[in-house]
Amino acid sequence: MADETLDASGLNCPLPILKTKKALSKMDTGKILDVISTDAGSVKDIEAFCNQTGNKLISTVEESGKYIFTIEKA
Amino acid sequence: MSDSKKMTIIATKGTFDWAFPPFIIASTGVAMDKKVTIFFTFYGLNLLLKDTSKLRVSPLGNPGMPMKLPFGPEWLQKIDFGPKIPNIFWSLPFTEYLATYLMKKTMKKNGVATLDELRSMCQEFDVKFIACEMTVDLFGYTKDDFIDGVEFAGAATYFDECDGSNHNLYM
Numbered sequence: 001m002a003d004e005t006l007d008a009s010g011l012n013c014p015l016p017i018l019k020t021k022k023a024l025s026k027m028d029t030g031k032i033l034d035v036i037s038t039d040a041g042s043v044k045d046i047e048a049f050c051n052q053t054g055n056k057l058i059s060t061v062e063e064s065g066k067y068i069f070t071i072e073k074a
Numbered sequence: 075m076s077d078s079k080k081m082t083i084i085a086t087k088g089t090f091d092w093a094f095p096p097f098i099i100a101s102t103g104v105a106m107d108k109k110v111t112i113f114f115t116f117y118g119l120n121l122l123l124k125d126t127s128k129l130r131v132s133p134l135g136n137p138g139m140p141m142k143l144p145f146g147p148e149w150l151q152k153i154d155f156g157p158k159i160p161n162i163f164w165s166l167p168f169t170e171y172l173a174t175y176l177m178k179k180t181m182k183k184n185g186v187a188t189l190d191e192l193r194s195m196c197q198e199f200d201v202k203f204i205a206c207e208m209t210v211d212l213f214g215y216t217k218d219d220f221i222d223g224v225e226f227a228g229a230a231t232y233f234d235e236c237d238g239s240n241h242n243l244y245m
Contacts, residue, residue: 010185012184012185012186012187013098013186014098014101014102014105014187015186017102017105018101018102018105018199020105021104039185048106049106052107053105053107
């Protein structure tokens with residue numbers, strides 16, 4: 001179960017990444033953030049973001065045009 | 075020593091459309107844990123003005139720009155008027171107002187951040203904004219024309235900023 005949820009539906013690049021960054025910066029290490037996005041580009045982008053920032057992408061789920069990313073704060 | 079966690083951008087364009095790339099790349103760079111500096115020079119200074127509502131996109135001499143309507147029936151929205159309208163048409167007065175209006179409308183529909191939103195995000199993320207002092211003087215601006223938090227300096231300062239940076243982009 002996620003500690004925080006960020007709904008970035010309807011937002012386009014780079015807003016989902018910027019909002020994810022802001023949400024994570026307010027959280028403690030080890031906490032879980034769910035990000036909901038409708039931007040197909042965020043599938044690659046969230047992965048790249050996690051690669052670069054060391055946060056852990058636990059899962060990516062697609063559900064009827066929505067993407068749900070589960071990220072563990074590093 | 076090279077530091078992959080540093081990025082600089084030289085922003086030189088002052089039209090509405092070209093105002094976006096520097097702020098998008100800069101804010102995303104900070105999100106990716108990089109320390110970012112943007113050096114604004116020549117028309118790029120427009121991006122630092124307090125009032126960005128006067129920025130325009132021009133279809134004149136801009137044949138790469140798709141021209142699709144952001145409203146109306148779906149079949150109509152699919153048509154790209156760009157290649158269909160002779161470029162000389164865009165030299166008529168007020169066509170850039172029309173193009174700017176349509177681009178803003180399309181951006182809003184697509185959930186793209188507004189220019190002011192992206193710029194404030196950059197400031198919140200501590201992107202360093204440097205305005206080229208020489209062009210500020212050249213174009214007769216005063217420091218009051220620009221938003222708070224801008225530093226004023228020259229090319230040598232830019233070099234100091236990009237020392238050890240792995241990403242140095244010219245836009």
